[in-house]
Amino acid sequence: MAGVGIMDQRRIGELLQEAGAISASDIEQALAYQRETPVLFGQALLRLGAVAEERLLAALSDQLGLPLVPPGDLPREEAAYALAPAALGLPLRWLGEKGAVLWWAAPGGNDTGFAPLDGEAAASASSDTAQLVVFARNPLDPGLNERLGAAWSGQTRMVLGPNRLLESALARLQSAGARTRENALTDVERLREMAEEAPVIDFVNAVFEDALRDGASDIHIEPFEHEFQVRFRVDGVLRLVQTQPKSRFDAVASRIKLVSAMDIAERRLPQDGRQTVRFAGQDIDLRVSSLPGAWGESLVLRLLRKRQELPSLDGLGLMGAQRQVFNRVIREPNGVILVTGPTGSGKSTTLYRALELVNDGQRKIITIEDPVEYDMDGVTQVQARADIGYDFARGLRAILRQDPDVIMIGEIRDGETARIAIQAALTGHLVFSTLHTNTALGAIERLTDLGVEPFLVSASLRGLLAQRLLRRLCTECAAPAPPDAVSAAERLIDQAAARGVRWPAGALSEPAAWRVPAGCDACRGQGYTGRIAVYEAAAIDGAVKEAIAQNAGQEAILDAARRAGFLSMLEDGLLKARAGTTSISEAMRVLGGAGEDPGLAGAPHAARA
Numbered sequence: 290m291a292g293v294g295i296m297d298q299r300r301i302g303e304l305l306q307e308a309g310a311i312s313a314s315d316i317e318q319a320l321a322y323q324r325e326t327p328v329l330f331g332q333a334l335l336r337l338g339a340v341a342e343e344r345l346l347a348a349l350s351d352q353l354g355l356p357l358v359p360p361g362d363l364p365r366e367e368a369a370y371a372l373a374p375a376a377l378g379l380p381l382r383w384l385g386e387k388g389a390v391l392w393w394a395a396p397g398g399n400d401t402g403f404a405p406l407d408g409e410a411a412a413s414a415s416s417d418t419a420q421l422v423v424f425a426r427n428p429l430d431p432g433l434n435e436r437l438g439a440a441w442s443g444q445t446r447m448v449l450g451p452n453r454l455l456e457s458a459l460a461r462l463q464s465a466g467a468r469t470r471e472n473a474l475t476d477v478e479r480l481r482e483m484a485e486e487a488p489v490i491d492f493v494n495a496v497f498e499d500a501l502r503d504g505a506s507d508i509h510i511e512p513f514e515h516e517f518q519v520r521f522r523v524d525g526v527l528r529l530v531q532t533q534p535k536s537r538f539d540a541v542a543s544r545i546k547l548v549s550a551m552d553i554a555e556r557r558l559p560q561d562g563r564q565t566v567r568f569a570g571q572d573i574d575l576r577v578s579s580l581p582g583a584w585g586e587s588l589v590l591r592l593l594r595k596r597q598e599l600p601s602l603d604g605l606g607l608m609g610a611q612r613q614v615f616n617r618v619i620r621e622p623n624g625v626i627l628v629t630g631p632t633g634s635g636k637s638t639t640l641y642r643a644l645e646l647v648n649d650g651q652r653k654i655i656t657i658e659d660p661v662e663y664d665m666d667g668v669t670q671v672q673a674r675a676d677i678g679y680d681f682a683r684g685l686r687a688i689l690r691q692d693p694d695v696i697m698i699g700e701i702r703d704g705e706t707a708r709i710a711i712q713a714a715l716t717g718h719l720v721f722s723t724l725h726t727n728t729a730l731g732a733i734e735r736l737t738d739l740g741v742e743p744f745l746v747s748a749s750l751r752g753l754l755a756q757r758l759l760r761r762l763c764t765e766c767a768a769p770a771p772p773d774a775v776s777a778a779e780r781l782i783d784q785a786a787a788r789g790v791r792w793p794a795g796a797l798s799e800p801a802a803w804r805v806p807a808g809c810d811a812c813r814g815q816g817y818t819g820r821i822a823v824y825e826a827a828a829i830d831g832a833v834k835e836a837i838a839q840n841a842g843q844e845a846i847l848d849a850a851r852r853a854g855f856l857s858m859l860e861d862g863l864l865k866a867r868a869g870t871t872s873i874s875e876a877m878r879v880l881g882g883a884g885e886d887p888g889l890a891g892a893p894h895a896a897r898a
Contacts, residue, residue: 301331304348305340315339329427335452342451350449358424358448363458364392370458371465373421377440378557381462387433388426390458393419396444420444424458477554484543484553492537493544499530500592501571503813506633508592510545512538512585524760524820525633525879535584542579542586549577549590557581563660574660593662599641606821606870607639610793610854611754611861614826618752619643625714627701629726629755635822636723637662639756640697643721644668652694657684659699673699682706689713698722704740711741714749728857729755729825730846733837747838750829757858757879759871760817766809767816767869775803778873781863791854792864802869821870823861823880828853 299307302316311334319333326333331349334340350357364370373391374381384390396419421441425433428447437445483489496519500508505521517538519530533541546553549562562577574593579586602608607615618626626643628636641663648654648667656665659673659681669691673684681698682705688696689709700723701707714720726735732753736746770778779801786792806816827833832849847855856864862876 299352301345301348301352302334304352305334305345308344308348310341310344310348311339346449346451353428353447353449355428355447355449358422358450358454360450360454362394363424363454364461367461367465369465370462377421377437379436379440380558381465385459385462387430388455388459389430389433390424390455390462392422394422394446396420420446423447424450424455426455480539480543480553481547483540484547486540489537489540489544493541493548496530497566497573497592501573501594504819506592508588508590510541510588510590512542512582512587514584517541517585524815524817525758526760528815538585542588545577545588545590546579549575551577551579556586599638599645599663602642605635605639605642606865607824609796609864610856611824611826614752614828615643615754616646618828619647619719621719621751623714623717623719624751625710625720625722625749626752627722627724627732627750627754629724629729629732629753630757631725634757635820636756637699639754639822640721640723641665644695644697647695647719653692654695654697655688655691655693656697657681657688657699658697680706682709685709685713689718693718695719696721700724701739707736707739707741711736711745711749714751715745726755729753729827730843730850731755733846734843737840743840744838747829747834750834750837752829753825753827755825755858756822758820758822759862759865759875759879760815761819761821762804762806762869762871762875763809763812763816763818765811766807767804767872768807770803770805770873774805774873775801778803778863778866781873782867785860785863789851790856790860791851793854793856796864797867799868801867803867803873804869805872805874817871817875821865823858823865823876825856825858825861827855 302311302319305311306313306316315334315337318337319330319339322328322333322337323330328336331345334345335342346357349355369392370390371381373379373393374384377391379391421437421443423433423437423445425447427433428449496508496510500521503521503523505523506525507522509518509520509522509527511518511520512535514535516532516535518532520527521530522528543553546560546562548566549564551560551562559581560577560579562575562579564575564577566573566575571594576591576593578589580589581587602612602615618624628639630636637658644654644656644665648665650667653669654667655669655671657671657673659675661670661672664670671684671688673679673681681700681702685696685698685706686709696710696713696718698706698710698720701710710720710722724732724735726732730753732755733746733750736750737743782792782797808814808816812818827850829837832852833846836846836849859876859880862871862880863873865871866873866876
């Protein structure tokens, strides 16, 4: 995009002072004004009356290499202010917020040739027939320039002008936007009518009911050139449910947007919607995300059942050595306990179970979440609202003034939240939270990356838990693994032991029950129904605590944890596959064989079958 011209590297204040237009005192006053009111430096000078606008514009024109627009070269008709934004897909409201107006002009004009094109010439503007003229309050605004560059590859001319001229143009832009919205009413009404038609309502309701029946966590509705697909994510895996003609897509998309309180007329920008709806006798928290694509808006719907019961820890799959570590660390009087893993791995469910176990009625428990997923008796639950500036850090500071004993933070996302959580733990609070890392011990490095000193991590951390979800084998059709697959699977156990893995006492004493998926009507031919979690759990004490305090590195911390009986998620997955709960192929699909356990990556194909 050809925008700002040859720039003088000196600041505008220096140029004006050098020309004798302002004094050093004027510069100091303008800088002080800027610290109190977020305006451009030149605007600060104008508001203080330190320089005439004509003199300022002349200096800015020299500094930026931009011409001044003659008042007579601005579009006179309001409709002209909407033509270029409409062609480029730029919202008029956004342009108003940026303090910018655009119009088409004849290409290759001289410094005063910005007269707007009109009629058919403007309507058919292209990079060969027109240049884009941009009159903006801040021509150096990176957000404005980036979006203009993405929308228009032809010639662009940035211009400067007096404030009164820009404000007049912005008023016409606002008026044009109002008229555009009035003209768009017919399209909105058409979409709304389509969304209210009985066949469309029935189709969308049927999709919801099928998703609830199948236990889907997400619905994906994706348009392509001649059709659109409906896919369900069940047990973490996407499955194609049906394909429909593209002609039905606009009506279906409008219905979903209407149900989730989204703007049905806006199809060029991403949107997020949230609503509580009732389907098939169930109250559902519906979260919808739309993303404009080449063939239309891709819609993803997350379904959260309001009255869904929390599974037990046994049902989650937390057992054996990991269960012992978990039970021990949540009984600590203070400190930080972190659960790590990717989105959708069940971290929140594990944390809610932990809160239930420590909720003895004698301690004040407060959570801050986004969103609140389960209602818990005896627990004060706070909804974070980043859109109004009420984020985790701000909410956490408020919570600490409520005399809590136990705090649960939905997620530690930044250094400020991490530091407040650590300080809360050091001042006697028990803090639960989640963190996005691939492994449990990876949370230590993540905290230091967020700016927490290693000695503070060592002093405050009490336990780390990481988890992933594997699909459970269908109990109706799972078949015993063939002999060659059993041999390969047993070799994986032996290889882990040879690398120093300390299997818990009794973990290998029961007869092995390696099984493979088959597929039947009960599991809809998938071979799996439901999911189970695999875990890593580490208590931060003894040699592990000392290694963290000394900033000894991940390898030394892992060695110390191994000596205390630490198992990786892959090793926990091997034990669950050996018990017949899941399959080796599923454990390898989710957990892989790389990272800490390179020897397990070479599992023979038979073990993955």
